[in-house]
Amino acid sequence: MTKIPESIKQEIEKLVKDLSYHCYRYYVLDAPVISDEEYDKGYRHLKKLEEKYHYVLPDSPTQRIGAPALDKFEKVKHTEPMLSLDNAFSHEEVREFDERVKRFLKSDNEIEYTVEPKYDGLAMELTYINGILHKASTRGDGYEGEDVTVNIKTIKAVPLKIEEVDAPEEIDIRGEVYIDIREFETLNREREKEGESPFANPRNAAAGSIRQFDSSITAKRRLHLACYGTGFAKGVNFKSQWDFITWLKKARFPVPAIIKLANGIDAVIDVIKEIEEKRKDFSFEADGAVIKVNDFELQKALGIKTREPRWATAYKFPAHQGITKINEIIASVGRTGTITPVASLEPVRIGGVTVSRSTLHNWDEIERKDIRVGDTVVVERAGDVIPHVVNVMKDKRTGSERHFSPPEKCPVCGSAVERDEGGVAFRCIGLNCTAQVQQRIGHYVSRAAMDIEGLGEKNVELLYSKRLIKHFVDIYKIKKEDLLELPRFAEKSAQNLIDAIEKSKETTLARFLYSLGIIHVGEYAAKLLAKNFKNLEDLYHVKPERITELKQMGEKLAESISRFFNDPENLRTLESLKSYGLKISNPDFDSGKTGKRPFEGLTFVITGTLPKQRKEVEELIENMGGHAAGTVSKSTDYLVAGENPGSKLTKAEDLKINIISYDELLKLLK
Ligand code: IVH
8 A cells, every 4th residue: 555645644634624614614504615616626636635545534525425235224222212202282282381391390480491493304313433423323213223324424414523622522413304395396206207106295205315225315315404402422511402502503513493592481482483484484394393491400300201301392383284175186197107196176375385286196095085076175285295185074065076986098098097916006008108108208318317408398298299209219310400490499409409319328227227217117226237237138038036136126126127128119129229329338337346257147145154244245246246146046056055054045955056155155266
């Protein structure tokens, strides 16, 4: 290894310090003092130095991205349990909370409280040891959560190092990970486009984003953090919540958007009103206000009642509900043909927003809630964003309400409709269904797919209606002259689109697989395929068993992928796409793998205890080009059996599969 000169060491340390400061200015204070370009320049320079000298500080901003995907989360015990909160649903109940506190403390004096918004997100614990972020875990059941450290590090507002204050020997800092309402809406729109079900509220979206095995997906989600509490701490002493929050701010942690001291319960209720008033301007979803006794000595005296502290309560804002009428139910057809019932409502104002549509999810839901056209319904903005029907006001029925049965034919193209096996979804099976085809093209060109700039929804619709594209293959047949004849195009815009199409031809296998719109194959599954199949052609005629062998690939997914790559029409389409000069590279496949690949094309399964950790052995196999599968099947090449082998051994014997020891595995390498 190159010996690192002192001057370089200092340069790296300074870069980390400066970049961390600018990260804080940008993501916590929302007040950057340098341009994005300057930041990027510094970042790239740091990365180069780190690589050259193999000197990477634990709080380097380069540590915020790129950890290999996990296959499970390790469990983490919280040193002190993470409690939940008692609720108050009216100002009256908030006053009762204050009375309980006073009674318990046998005090007639006014109590000092802090009031903060209650974030609709996911509770998290961050453990810092000697000032360095050591571990981040979810709340879980309050006693034990999951280790999501790599995912949390992708949140730019999370300090990797405690700065500006004397770092305690150890401290657990608690807070809420949340997603902004706008980001939540964008995410849901994308999910619906992909035929995935949308998240019901920002909380679920935050949870779904944190609980990702692949941290690169978390990194894309723009999560935020608001810190509001501490658990175990050694080497630091706080007098009060206010004192603690002041310390957090100084140490560059993001804290709640509002935190106020209130002396006595009347002052508390004023702050609650203020938060409720400002709530509509918050970029995040707040479902209430949290009221805490400020003084930590008093908190200690009050203690805990089962799982809730006596010193805090959550005032819940009234739910955003409204009453309106269902004018019509529409069957909307998605990219994969899934038909979703959508209610068209008599417009109603709910919490400052006009609501005129509501998803009914599926026909099971319609049946369960007995929803009919013409019904008067209670509508709620769940997590105060996507409206849904809570229930039907049956006493308002006049007898003229109509049942809405699943369509027998596709409402767009008239093709037959099938019910998903065992599922609740109905699907149009028409291959040429206009709705599906247009959405498939839209998906193919979208940013995470082939990324063809200038082919937005409107242009796809236009090109489709002018019969220039009937399928995404046709995109490559478009000529500039054709575009110039269309109303929306002029010389420059036409040329730009042609250039964008040309540029998009250079792509990766993961992107390309995602673009194809194979049912159930999202970005993550596409990436996983690319990691395990070198070329597109390797997937041709693939058997479902070969897919289920891959960790994290379920049967439904495997069936769908196999069906796609065994369909002669699809294979012709792929060949025809290639004939237009698509250059599909696969950096995922080669990532981390060296030249030596003696296990290329071989599938291994491990059973029993080996001299090395199972994960390590699996990595070894994969690094040598092999594939480590979880279950024995006909396509298994070797079963590596250790001590106390499980049922896999019998199965391998039945299938006459080569059974080898760990030593023999190592010999195979030679
Ligand atoms: S304090 C023992 N403060 O609400 C007190 N919690 O319903 C622990 N939450 O699990 C929590 N915003 O996930 C606190 N400003 C805030 C909060 C907050 C949201 C969540 C937190 C907690 C849940 C309890």
